[in-house]
Amino acid sequence: MKFWLALLRPGDWVTLLAAAGAVAASFPLFWTGGRAEHAVVRLDGRVVAEFPLAAPRRYTVTGPLGTTVIEIAPGRARVLSDPGPRQYCVQQGWLTRPNAIAICAPNHVSLSLTGRGDNIASHDSINY
Amino acid sequence: MTASTISLAISADDRRIASYAAAAIALTLIEAALPSPLPGVKPGLANIVVLVVLARHGWRDAAWVALLRVVAGSLLLCQFLAPGFFLGLTGALASLAVLAVAVRLPKRWFGPVTASVLAAFAHIGGQLLLARVWLVPHDGVFYLAPVFAASALVFGIVNGLVVARLLRDST
Numbered sequence: 001m002k003f004w005l006a007l008l009r010p011g012d013w014v015t016l017l018a019a020a021g022a023v024a025a026s027f028p029l030f031w032t033g034g035r036a037e038h039a040v041v042r043l044d045g046r047v048v049a050e051f052p053l054a055a056p057r058r059y060t061v062t063g064p065l066g067t068t069v070i071e072i073a074p075g076r077a078r079v080l081s082d083p084g085p086r087q088y089c090v091q092q093g094w095l096t097r098p099n100a101i102a103i104c105a106p107n108h109v110s111l112s113l114t115g116r117g118d119n120i121a122s123h124d125s126i127n128y
Numbered sequence: 129m130t131a132s133t134i135s136l137a138i139s140a141d142d143r144r145i146a147s148y149a150a151a152a153i154a155l156t157l158i159e160a161a162l163p164s165p166l167p168g169v170k171p172g173l174a175n176i177v178v179l180v181v182l183a184r185h186g187w188r189d190a191a192w193v194a195l196l197r198v199v200a201g202s203l204l205l206c207q208f209l210a211p212g213f214f215l216g217l218t219g220a221l222a223s224l225a226v227l228a229v230a231v232r233l234p235k236r237w238f239g240p241v242t243a244s245v246l247a248a249f250a251h252i253g254g255q256l257l258l259a260r261v262w263l264v265p266h267d268g269v270f271y272l273a274p275v276f277a278a279s280a281l282v283f284g285i286v287n288g289l290v291v292a293r294l295l296r297d298s299t
Contacts, residue, residue: 007292011237019245019281026274 036098036113039077041070044108063107070111079111149196152177156201169279179240179291187228194220215255222254223247244288248280
């Protein structure tokens with residue numbers, strides 16, 4: 001350890017501190033962007049309800065198969081129950097990011113989150 | 129038809145650059161075999177060679193080695209003119225631009241670790257910008273920026289220390 005530290009010159013420490021500071025600052029800078037603000041519930045593609053992700057509440061929407069229950073909580077939302085046979089939208093769990101969407105196709109219901117300023121999603125998804 | 133022979137004069141410069149470039153290309157191939165948790169998070173071992181060349185022979189030689197490494201490495205990995213090639217090329221050009229400035233820092237105060245860390249940041253920064261402009265035209269690419277920056281810092285320090293050690297042992 002001592003051997004390796006001896007290879008660092010005084011200015012290198014300045015560089016390292018500045019770089020470490022920049023890395024630390026980049027986390028809040030890049031990771032707070034795009035907070036989900038609203039939950040939008042659609043039935044047959046039409047918006048039937050919109051809630052701010054603030055106070056906890058539940059909302060029920062009735063589709064062709066029965067009743068889908070949406071749960072809203074501060075900063076997140078989920079499909080609590082759905083009459084669909086495969087339960088994909090329920091098993092998706094909590095949605096937290098803007099443009100996230102849970103689709104209960106059999107019951108024609110979808111739950112999506114929107115962020116600040118972009119209520120029209122410009123893309124379906126991003127993959128790396 | 130008469131047989132004609134074209135002979136190019138090979139200078140000592142050419143041989144030196146070629147042997148450094150060969151070392152850099154070998155490291156690129158080795159690195160390609162290492163599993164990466166995320167595209168973009170790589171040790172960048174070939175940059176060790178570039179930094180050694182920079183310290184020993186100056187920026188011009190370092191630029192030759194870095195660019196030969198990108199072109200020949202991509203040919204060997206069947207990546208020539210694929211997106212990965214352009215990302216690597218952009219990273220190399222960005223880090224060479226930064227190194228052109230870093231090489232002017234006072235040697236007494238700033239060693240290879242500074243050059244390595246700056247080059248690592250330039251590398252990933254250039255690649256992210258190209259990815260944003262060309263491959264994923266959405267700000268979502270920047271979501272991974274902190275992870276890339278952290279890995280650039282870690283690998284930049286490690287590579288820089290290796291360079292410092294190689295230079296110390298050789299003088």
